[in-house]
Amino acid sequence: MKEMQTTYDPKDFEERIYQKWMQENCFRAEIDPAKVPFTVMMPPPNITGKLHMGHAMDETMQDIVIRFKRMQGYSALWLPGTDHASLATEHKIVEKLHSEGTSKESLGREEFLRRAWAWKEEYGGEIVEQLKKLGCSCDWSRLTFTMDETCSRAVREAFCRLYEKGLIYRGSRIINWCPDCKTALSDEEVVHTEDAGFFWHFAYPVEGSEEKIVIATTRPETMLGDTAVAVNPNDERYKHFVGKTLLLPLTDRKIPVVADDYVDPAFGTGAVKITPAHDPNDFEVGLRHDLPMIRIMGDDGTMNDLCGEFAGLDRYEARKRIVERMKELGLLVKIEPHSHNVGHCHRCNAVVEPLVSKQWFVKMAPLAKPAIDAVVKNKTKFVPDRFAKIYFNWLENIHDWCISRQLWWGHRIPVWYCECGETIVAREDPKVCPVCGSAHLNQEEDCLDTWFSSALWPFSTLGWPEHTPDFDYFYPTDALVTGYDIIPFWVMRMMFSGIEYTEKVPFRDVLIHGLVRDEHGRKMSKSLGNGVDPLDVIAKYGADSLRLSLVTGVAPGNDTRFTEAKVESARNFINKIWNASRFVLMNVDCEVPDLKSIRLQPADRWIISRLMATIREVTVSLQKYDLGIAADRLIDFAWNDFCDWYIELSKPALYGGDPEKKKAALGVLLFVLENTLKLLHPYIPFVTEEIWSYLPGERGNIISEDYPRYNTKLSYKKEAKAFEGVIDLIKTVRAMKVEVSCPPSRKVHLFLVTEQRRLVCVNKQSILRLAGASEIDFIEKGEQAGDKTLSHVTEIGHLFVPLGDLVDIEKEKIRLQKELERVMGEIARADGKLLNKNFVAKASKKLVDDERAKKEKYLDMKEKIEQQLRLFSE
């Protein structure tokens, strides 16, 4: 048999184990009518991405769930993929081209796309390799990229269906424009921050009058596009201006003063410049008053030809100049500091410019409704459910979705314009115009928002719109695991897309987790430089330690802090398991019997009982996605019950020289070890697989083993409870020795008044060993155990230990007195309940009985303590 190394070193085997899983096809999910499918779609990481801590946690959680389900006998599919990330990738490639002294425009669309694909081939696979290092058990044979043929077909189908239903339209609306990326963005792609700015007060002269009206603005440059000034209709200060004409400074235009309820008289000056082409509110006001829309800015954020002397200037340079010019004209009234919300491009952080532009939109209201209903009706469940509120909040306040992007890398919008004016929307590229027959068709230049294809992910990956065997078997999916920050971008959109296209919710459960923060609770970010690279952690501690540290002590949906200390304690635990396994294996020198053929001792029944309870609790927790609770429970069982107690309890049998006893002990040790490893496997797959390979007998991979099942016949509840008395006895002796500073090596003589002599006798060797005792003698109640004796009431009986000179009677009297007070307190507390008629009447019978039993126990303790105190006083 192979020998295990003395210390756990993940570098020895993690890579090898992963290779083995791959070679033996362990991750492959088959369509098996005899099994129930369980499907998880991996949120596809961007091809621009590198694995970060957030991914590490997200993927670990998915891997735990999928390994658990696989072991439970489901046909468990975890489908991996990567996302083309239209904007992010294009942004990166454009930067690269720039550094090479060229640009996407000079390359042209075709060449640019060729480079983009090359880029994808070169870097897009990096994250896949990183996922493998983490131990992800995804079905790589189904790896999908969002621009694969199957996804492209799904995108076209989805677009056409929505268009045909009238839910996609093209129109000129105010959209968020990023002047750096030179594309439109959706509302969700704009990040608002509270930025310090100024409030510039400008005076606009009234035509044919000496009067002026003062407006306040945060964006002076937009005044060149003003087509009105609005005041509140009830504002006495401005009533007489309404209907008058203003001379817009720096231009030769005349603009009206209009009355509109939108204006808040209490804010600013109470008069608002209206720039319908560059502000969403003003756009609405413009519509109401039929105002012209004048766009004064180009796609790159410079002022356009309509801006006269300011044409060609960057928007901020123009702002400066305009303020200067207004000052020269005596029309600058004042400048006051003003902080306000400014939208930034989530990709490049440039200040987003709201402007009117012709774009493609998805009409959201009809799609949002069913998506809300599905969660209301519990067809899809958020875990934890508080995130449903956030989901509702988003969908209830949703605006139409701007889906066109002025980008080349992505799914090109399947729309063609004919020279005759016809717009053709088609699943297949049309050759000629169906109306005029012309072959001069131009495809829409724009691409779709990345999230348009991500929204289809749960089914496009399975071959939809075809009814492929995969789609029919694995869809709808079961669990989606993602962070709360992705709800508006993705979860929501998958929901309404799934319902709209497949008439089914795309997933049954949405498991939401929080962010991984740094050890001070700050978000990990590039700018702060406080990010920890998961791969560094894996290199130092192994993937198992990282995985375990990311899911222990974390409540569902809550943010968590990453600390190296947590990884260390995970590593320590794994080392413990490693050594416990090594201990069991180094004692195996014979054929180990099956549990069924072993005559179980009380200690055996106790550990098996504990194992069963653990199996039950862990299974229930995992089914509820309580990964943290399940992990805590498992660690507690493995470390405390199994390693610290049972292994120590088994030593007399192992070393006692009786081969039959040794065989029996080994049988139980192996049984518990095997089950513990299986339970731990979803969390720490590598080390459990490695240890598994050392276990005696012919066996396959632990990854493909059945998950342990709770077995009522092995629950031994009563016996386990009784055995706790032995443990309590041992703990009491240890505590007594510490109390009197008795060296651990000094063996003590125990005297016990107990009704459970048999239980004590059977475990005598263990008790002597673990308590550091030389002998146990039974005595009768009231019988003396000698002078200078300490006593303790334990679960199993009244314990007396003669400790000779170590005993300080006075100190002991004080301790007993304190103990007596505590016990009396407990009795009073129990009485408080039991003497309360309402408690006795309304609480469950079990509760009342338990309370009575407790009181009896404490009364008994009280008597014994008093007896000892009397003894000392004599």
Place this chain on the structure above:
RNA sequence: GGGGGCAUAGCUCAGUUGGUUAGAGCGCACGCUUCACAUGCGUGAGGUCACAGGUUCAAGUCCUGUUGUCCCCACCA
């Protein structure tokens, strides 16, 4: 302005549907070369569960309010 989270031991956090004496890890104290493991073993100290009300036989847990703190959304120019 709207929505949500959090407040429990020195620190980081768990605490399922209300029900034993509120837990863990780290840290701290004392003691241990016990033949798997010092990445270890044993024993222990440490909490009026933010505050104030309420519901209940029973509240860390449910309800209302207060305070502190963090986050998300929002078109106050």
